[in-house]
Amino acid sequence: MIADIFSIVFMIGGALLSLAASIGLLRFPDLMSRLHAGSKPQIFGLLLMMLAIAIQIPQWGPITTVFLVMTFQMMTSPIGTHMVGRAGYRTKRLRRSMLYQDELADAVARAELRDSSHRSSRTLPKDRS
């Protein structure tokens, strides 16, 4: 009975995280903030659901499978989020006014400086090795 109540609370919590992510997706003004909102149920909502499963089915097979599911999700979800954020930065879909600090701009400026000096010293592609 107590376990049932716990797992129901976990399930409703995971569902509410999904709902919050979708509302944030609809309401947030920026690609990066939408990314922030959308990545909540991918890890934490799924973690709550997997806890509910592990409470309800206390056997070794399902629990190890649930562990594997969480491991895969934790490995792959940052990859997708990172790639979407990278593409969003490159296509300049971010509001500069919402940023406190753009640490990537310094790195981009340094790389462009290095690239331009490299190209001015060696112009032909035959010399690039």
Place this chain on the structure above:
Amino acid sequence: MNGLSDELLIDPAILRIAAPILLVIFLATLVIVVIKLIRGPSILDRMIANDVFLATLLCGLGAFIAATGRVDLLPVLLAVAALGFVGSVSVSRYVSRSDTSSPVVGETRSMAQAHTLSMAQRRDQEEAQRQRSSRAGSADGPDDAEAGRPAGAETVGPLFAEEQEQS
């Protein structure tokens, strides 16, 4: 699905209250995400909505498994969790590559830009050479043709050399 209530893991008295709540929340989430998927201003917003759709699907399937004890659905969860990122990664690669002005596919951007630069330089050299030959004398037409042919061979040559260097 006869006798599903016999196989329920959770107490049916609790589930009778909780299941409609869960159903309403998940349905509202999916409807909002599909709205966002339709009217997202860019393709990256659509990919984020796609990720949230997949996460909601995972959560709903997890809730179904926890409520009914259908352990045979756990491999579906595993497969979706392991492969769900492929779509957003490939679309992001496509989007971040499409802002290059060069039609060259498969090379890096700086390589393509250097290639365009060298082609422009070579075109300038040919232009200067043609102007020089036309200034030297208008009578020698065969000489002009001879000057044109090695220049054309040169434009083809470094391309192959580049490819051989890369491979």
